[in-house]
Amino acid sequence: xxxxxxMRPGGAGTRQPYAGYDSWFQxxxxxxxxxxxxxxxxxxxxxxxxxxxxxxxxxxxxLIPFDIIPRIISGSEWRRLTQGIEQRVQxxxxxxxxxxxxxxxxxxxxxxxxxxxxxxxxLPEMIGVRPPSGVYTHIxxxxxxxxxxxxxxxLEDNARTPSGVSYMLENRETMMQLFPELFQKIKxxxxxxxxxxxxxxxxxxxxxxxxxxxxxxxxxxxxxxxxYFEHAFLADQMGVELVEGHDLRVxxxxxxxxxxxxxxxxxxxxxxxxxxxxxxxxxxxDSTLGVPGIMDVYRAGNIxxxxxxxxxxxxxxxxxSYMPEIIEFYTGRKAILGNIPTWRxxxxxxxxxxxxxxxxxVVKEVHGSGGYGMLVGPAASKKERDLFASKLKANPANxxxxxxxxxxxxxxxxxAGLAPRHVDLRPFVLMSDRxxxxxxGLTRVALKEGSLVVNxxxxxxxxxxxxLDDW
Amino acid sequence: MLLGRTxxxxxxxxxxxxxxxxxxxxxxxxxxxxxxRTESASDEWSSVVASAGAKAxxxxxxxxxxxxAVGDFLLRDSTYPSxxxxxxxxxxxxxxxxxxxxxxxxxxxxxxxxxxxxxxxxPEIDQRELPSILxxxxxxxxxxxxxxxxxxLRNEIFDFAQLGIYVERADNTARxxxxxxxxxxxxxxxxxxxxxxxxxxxxxxSVSAHRSxxxxxxxxxxxxxxxxxLILNRRMPRSLAFCYRMIAEGLELxxxxxxxxxxxxxxxxxxxxxxAPDSIDQIFENGLHEFLSHFIRCNNRFGEEVAEDYRFF
Numbered sequence: 001x002x003x004x005x006x007m008r009p010g011g012a013g014t015r016q017p018y019a020g021y022d023s024w025f026q027x028x029x030x031x032x033x034x035x036x037x038x039x040x041x042x043x044x045x046x047x048x049x050x051x052x053x054x055x056x057x058x059x060x061x062x063l064i065p066f067d068i069i070p071r072i073i074s075g076s077e078w079r080r081l082t083q084g085i086e087q088r089v090q091x092x093x094x095x096x097x098x099x100x101x102x103x104x105x106x107x108x109x110x111x112x113x114x115x116x117x118x119x120x121x122x123l124p125e126m127i128g129v130r131p132p133s134g135v136y137t138h139i140x141x142x143x144x145x146x147x148x149x150x151x152x153x154x155l156e157d158n159a160r161t162p163s164g165v166s167y168m169l170e171n172r173e174t175m176m177q178l179f180p181e182l183f184q185k186i187k188x189x190x191x192x193x194x195x196x197x198x199x200x201x202x203x204x205x206x207x208x209x210x211x212x213x214x215x216x217x218x219x220x221x222x223x224x225x226x227x228y229f230e231h232a233f234l235a236d237q238m239g240v241e242l243v244e245g246h247d248l249r250v251x252x253x254x255x256x257x258x259x260x261x262x263x264x265x266x267x268x269x270x271x272x273x274x275x276x277x278x279x280x281x282x283x284x285x286d287s288t289l290g291v292p293g294i295m296d297v298y299r300a301g302n303i304x305x306x307x308x309x310x311x312x313x314x315x316x317x318x319x320x321s322y323m324p325e326i327i328e329f330y331t332g333r334k335a336i337l338g339n340i341p342t343w344r345x346x347x348x349x350x351x352x353x354x355x356x357x358x359x360x361x362v363v364k365e366v367h368g369s370g371g372y373g374m375l376v377g378p379a380a381s382k383k384e385r386d387l388f389a390s391k392l393k394a395n396p397a398n399x400x401x402x403x404x405x406x407x408x409x410x411x412x413x414x415x416a417g418l419a420p421r422h423v424d425l426r427p428f429v430l431m432s433d434r435x436x437x438x439x440x441g442l443t444r445v446a447l448k449e450g451s452l453v454v455n456x457x458x459x460x461x462x463x464x465x466x467x468l469d470d471w
Numbered sequence: 472m473l474l475g476r477t478x479x480x481x482x483x484x485x486x487x488x489x490x491x492x493x494x495x496x497x498x499x500x501x502x503x504x505x506x507x508r509t510e511s512a513s514d515e516w517s518s519v520v521a522s523a524g525a526k527a528x529x530x531x532x533x534x535x536x537x538x539x540a541v542g543d544f545l546l547r548d549s550t551y552p553s554x555x556x557x558x559x560x561x562x563x564x565x566x567x568x569x570x571x572x573x574x575x576x577x578x579x580x581x582x583x584x585x586x587x588x589x590x591x592x593x594p595e596i597d598q599r600e601l602p603s604i605l606x607x608x609x610x611x612x613x614x615x616x617x618x619x620x621x622x623x624l625r626n627e628i629f630d631f632a633q634l635g636i637y638v639e640r641a642d643n644t645a646r647x648x649x650x651x652x653x654x655x656x657x658x659x660x661x662x663x664x665x666x667x668x669x670x671x672x673x674x675x676x677s678v679s680a681h682r683s684x685x686x687x688x689x690x691x692x693x694x695x696x697x698x699x700x701l702i703l704n705r706r707m708p709r710s711l712a713f714c715y716r717m718i719a720e721g722l723e724l725x726x727x728x729x730x731x732x733x734x735x736x737x738x739x740x741x742x743x744x745x746x747a748p749d750s751i752d753q754i755f756e757n758g759l760h761e762f763l764s765h766f767i768r769c770n771n772r773f774g775e776e777v778a779e780d781y782r783f784f
Contacts, residue, residue, distance in 0.1 A: 235571045236570060258476070260781040261472070
């Protein structure tokens with residue numbers, strides 16, 4: 001299956017967004033670029049941009065490989081993407097508000113009731129709770145893949161606590177240090193103001209009674225969390241405190257942090273602790289990462305939690321296949337950005353199609369993850385497919401099917417020069433009384449030739465993502 | 472506004488980094504003395520370990536005092552919490568928790584030092600390399616100090632880190648003196664034998680003061696002057712009086728900024744009274760050892776009071 005290359009599709013000429021970069025690149029000495037690659041690594045090591053890998057004592061702090069060839073998106077491509085993302089995020093937020101209140105979408109018959117009622121990601125504790133300013137998803141990462149010149153699809157929504165934004169910022173910082181001349185030559189839209197935008201966005205949704213400038217803090221599970229670097233980085237860049245559960249206490253109906261001058265009230269908590277650890281009195285009683293009683297403060301409207309508890313229901317795999325319907329239901333318009341076509345085997349027509357086309361499809365369990373209980377049609381034998389077909393017929397509601405996608409590629413710099421590798425893109429979206437999308441995002445790249453796996457835990461790397469200021 | 476936990480991490484970050492440097496300096500002084508007085512080398516190494524406050528931990532691991540064992544123990548034994556490698560590990564981990572409070576230069580100097588020490592101290596120490604290893608340790612910690620003093624805003628963050636530095640340093644200087652106090656006692660010798668001279672020089676060397684001593688006092692080493700230099704001289708950066716001058720500066724600013732005084736402020740005043748500039752004869756009269764062990768206890772208590780008064784926990 002031929003993949004769309006974003007720099008030189010079909011091995012032919014250079015696409016317009018890459019023209020400026022390519023003309024610069026052609027004049028570079030390959031030996032100098034290799035040196036820059038090493039420079040980049042030492043910059044990352046020195047600043048301590050690492051991620052922890054659980055259970056590996058020696059490699060406890062690893063670097064995510066960084067590739068120095070930028071991934072470039074034109075201004076007009078970006079405009080189309082952001083329209084689609086905005087619409088999607090609006091719909092997700094409306095969906096959450098509805099699902100924890102009147103559940104109109106279920107009453108109208110657009111979404112089967114069992115998808116919510118039997119779903120672990122649905123938090124009954126949130127029923128009837130309206131977060132300050134009605135915002136559930138303050139920060140969303142929307143994972144996007146591309147398959148052609150005009151084909152963009154949403155792979156998944158990350159509505160809980162999306163990570164990776166610190167890499168977006170540090171990747172840019174590193175590129176500007178390594179290639180200052182490039183940024184003079186090519187107009188790239190800035191991403192540096194993300195932390196200020198985040199702080200503004202969080203301040204705007206503080207609870208009503210907050211007088212003066214609200215106090216914002218970032219709640220981290222602590223230094224051993226794999227994303228600790230990012231938590232510290234964001235708190236630093238926003239100029240707010242980085243707190244842990246044991247720094248906080250509920251005092252007089254408010255959440256307060258222990259300072260050198262006594263306890264001080266917090267209005268907005270950007271929490272990077274999962275729902276289930278947030279409050280041992282409401283969720284997991286064994287949690288030491290949260291704050292006992294914080295959910296009572298939340299329900300009383302005295303603190304803003306970003307994101308709101310219970311947003312996981314919006315990025316659930318079973319819900320994903322209904323996103324086109326969800327978007328249409330709440331925005332009254334068709335989705336601008338497509339889902340990856342998904343067949344729900346619970347529907348007889350879909351089941352029939354899936355069984356007839358097993359050799360082209362990937363079939364997944366609705367609640368499965370990590371590739372278990374999955375059939376990759378094109379790679380399976382006839383016998384395996386037949387066996388799977390009978391499992392499908394026995395319990396169709398347990399499965400969904402999707403086509404195998406030819407993800408687009410971008411070149412990376414290898415020993416032998418440029419070589420195409422598959423990429424995806426995670427733009428970061430902020431929501432308060434408005435929606436803000438920083439022009440850029442995290443491009444993850446599969447470093448192994450032919451691989452489609454971009455995850456950093458499995459040999460994926462990152463690239464700086466440029467949105468051109470060209471329209 | 473500063474989290475109590477952050478103040479705690481800043482304080483301990485500084486203490487550990489200061490301790491790493493002091494360890495290297497102690498080993499350096501021991502090495503020097505052992506080189507010049509080979510017949511009693513084992514005694515010298517044993518007093519180095521005692522000055523480090525590590526006698527029990529050392530003797531649980533080794534049966535005799537040798538340059539190799541002491542160097543290995545104080546520099547690179549990760550099971551001993553005050554070895555250079557453990558100190559930098561702990562200090563860096565404290566720093567990592569308060570990255571948001573540090574300047575980029577300061578954090579990078581600590582992180583770089585941590586990386587450098589891990590490489591430097593991973594292999595067993597070749598005795599021929601020991602002087603150069605000690606040199607590199609001192610140079611790295613000087614880099615951290617430079618980045619800290621050169622770039623940090625003089626706010627509460629600075630004050631708590633500064634408190635850690637000087638509480639640790641005062642403890643270190645007091646212990647060095649206390650281990651060797653008997654060589655400073657007047658009854659032993661007012662006129663130094665060559666043995667005494669080595670011992671005195673070693674004391675000064677372990678606080679990097681063997682040259683500056685001569686700028687302040689006469690060229691000959693005299694126990695009373697050495698004691699005065701290390702305890703009461705306000706311009707000697709490792710003396711007890713100097714440490715408490717710096718501590719007082721930070722603590723007074725905190726009291727001003729926060730608008731409140733605590734128990735630790737009273738203890739501070741009490742300690743400073745003990746360090747009056749003209750009290751050296753009084754100190755010898757009441758007993759140098761008694762003075763030093765009392766000081767060490769007060770210094771510890773002061774550290775605990777700071778932790779409590781400023782809600783470290």
